[in-house]
Amino acid sequence: MTHILRNRFLGSATVGERGQIVIPAGARREYGLEIGDxxxxxxxxxxxxxxxxxxxxxxxxLSDTIDQLGKIVQASANPDEVTE
Known part of the structure; x- marks a missing residue:
């Protein structure tokens, strides 16, 4: 199955005059989106x-990725001291 078939339809929105859209209420609830986020x-x-x-x-x-990159750099510099 391709990745596009795993996507889910969560509703529709219309672009307003100022370029704004309203995220459907069900999608906001499901993803914990609140006013001001x-x-x-x-x-x-x-x-x-x-x-x-x-x-x-x-x-x-991004923080997790940077941490992982640091571990990779450390492991490549000291292959005998690899940590998880």
């Missing part, structure tokens, strides 16, 4: 749409 907007993998991700999740993912 910061959302980062990314182009989808194949450029067919947009991805919305809470900013706090992006910073956490």
């Amino acid at each position: 910061k959302i980062m907007v990314f182009a989808s993998r194949h450029g067919l749409g947009l991805m919305l991700i809470k900013a706090e999740h992006v910073t956490r993912m």
